[in-house]
Amino acid sequence: MVNRNYSLGQLFQIKSCTNCQTCAQVCPAVAGSLDGKLSAIYRITTLDRIVKARTAFWRKLFRIKEPTAEELRAFSDTVFRCTLCGNCRQVCPVGIDLTQLWHSARRDLVDSDAYPEKIDIIRENLDESHNVFGEDNEDRAEWVEDIPDAPEHGYIKDRADLIYFTGCVSSFFPMAQQIPMALVKIFDAARIDFTLLGEDEWCCGFPLLGAGLGGRLDGLISNNINAVRAKGATQVVFACPSCYRMWQEHYPCEFEVTHVTEFLSRLIKSGRLLLKELDLTVTYHDPCDLGRGSGEYDAPRDIIQSIPGVRFVEMSNNRERCSCCGGGGNLEMIDSKLSADIAANKMKEVKATGAQVVVTACQQCVRTMTTYAKRNKIPIEVMDITQLIHKALAGKDRPDSD
Numbered sequence: 022m023v024n025r026n027y028s029l030g031q032l033f034q035i036k037s038c039t040n041c042q043t044c045a046q047v048c049p050a051v052a053g054s055l056d057g058k059l060s061a062i063y064r065i066t067t068l069d070r071i072v073k074a075r076t077a078f079w080r081k082l083f084r085i086k087e088p089t090a091e092e093l094r095a096f097s098d099t100v101f102r103c104t105l106c107g108n109c110r111q112v113c114p115v116g117i118d119l120t121q122l123w124h125s126a127r128r129d130l131v132d133s134d135a136y137p138e139k140i141d142i143i144r145e146n147l148d149e150s151h152n153v154f155g156e157d158n159e160d161r162a163e164w165v166e167d168i169p170d171a172p173e174h175g176y177i178k179d180r181a182d183l184i185y186f187t188g189c190v191s192s193f194f195p196m197a198q199q200i201p202m203a204l205v206k207i208f209d210a211a212r213i214d215f216t217l218l219g220e221d222e223w224c225c226g227f228p229l230l231g232a233g234l235g236g237r238l239d240g241l242i243s244n245n246i247n248a249v250r251a252k253g254a255t256q257v258v259f260a261c262p263s264c265y266r267m268w269q270e271h272y273p274c275e276f277e278v279t280h281v282t283e284f285l286s287r288l289i290k291s292g293r294l295l296l297k298e299l300d301l302t303v304t305y306h307d308p309c310d311l312g313r314g315s316g317e318y319d320a321p322r323d324i325i326q327s328i329p330g331v332r333f334v335e336m337s338n339n340r341e342r343c344s345c346c347g348g349g350g351n352l353e354m355i356d357s358k359l360s361a362d363i364a365a366n367k368m369k370e371v372k373a374t375g376a377q378v379v380v381t382a383c384q385q386c387v388r389t390m391t392t393y394a395k396r397n398k399i400p401i402e403v404m405d406i407t408q409l410i411h412k413a414l415a416g417k418d419r420p421d422s423d
């Protein structure tokens with residue numbers, strides 16, 4: 022066994038941990054499970070031991086043995102029970118890129134055959150169906166049929182300048198399909214010329230990265246790039262922060278890629294979307310991949326505060342320090358109880374604001390928080406920002422706007 026999944030820089034970073042434990046204090050997996058073995062500090066200490074035990078020089082010097090299959094399985098149990106939320110990386114005072122380290126550790130564990138069985142399901146679904154749920158990919162835009170006055174082309178045109186890349190969760194998961202349904206209506210209201218890719222859209226590849234299968238991205242990436250090229254488009258817009266991040270960081274820079282929060286914020290500022298009054302108190306949850314992952318904190322707040330009548334309140338942990346909803350890192354597939362326990366802590370924070378609605382900008386955050394709120398009869402509405410804007414388009418006219 023070798024340490025080929027870690028760069029030289031990462032091997033140095035592992036050594037630079039000062040054991041300060043700051044990472045453990047902000048980890049949603051630790052708070053949700055009350056298990057210190059899920060913390061970054063426990064994991065980095067274990068990784069240091071494994072890396073040493075795989076190096077002949079250290080083995081001879083300290084008379085240690087190579088890590089056993091059992092040790093690797095125990096390590097896997099902590100590495101895959103993590104939402105990849107990046108909060109540990111955010112607070113680490115010596116600047117260790119912990120999120121990248123967890124990705125490398127997942128690749129290592131897949132190569133070492135010490136990974137959760139569910140990873141095989143992700144791999145098979147993507148190989149066979151090109152979406153993370155193993156659904157028939159021809160049905161990717163089936164949600165359009167639920168829009169009463171959808172145009173005849175079903176939002177799939179031969180050519181358009183702008184592509185709305187829907188993403189697997191919003192395409193196939195009924196609770197999340199409200200997001201694309203709202204967004205196409207917003208585009209219609211602003212007269213945006215856009216198209217969906219329909220069955221030509223394949224998974225962006227983000228779930229493969231989180232599964233430690235980053236070596237299998239090429240086919241997905243080239244399919245999606247060719248599909249966008251075939252429409253003659255120059256821009257791609259995403260409501261999913263993970264697809265957006267994936268295109269920003271792993272796709273060739275051929276098109277302008279924008280998250281919908283930035284796109285809608287621009288439309289509102291330019292006067293192309295007229296929003297009516299909503300009498301609501303709203304708080305905002307920063308999705309990990311949009312906030313810490315892509316640095317977008319202002320656009321969603323600008324949008325919310327541009328709606329007349331809306332009162333905006335922040336959660337105690339917001340922006341760079343926003344706590345995860347429990348939906349990232351494929352955790353829901355691997356340990357659904359831990360994912361729900363993390364969501365419980367998130368909803369406590371939401372409740373403490375006194376808001377009627379928690380708005381976010383991610384279909385997976387919507388799913389995780391809605392599922393928890395419904396199961397536990399918490400009277401707080403969870404909405405994606407597209408749903409909030411859609412509601413404001415139909416909202417009550419203000420007396421002075423007639």
Ligand code: SF4
Nearest residue numbers: 048103104106107109
């Ligand atoms: S990425 Fe998030 S869940 Fe994972 S160890 Fe860091 S803080 Fe904990």
Ligand code: SF4
Nearest residue numbers: 038039041042044113
């Ligand atoms: S915050 Fe950074 S330096 Fe401190 S224990 Fe965690 S990984 Fe080590």
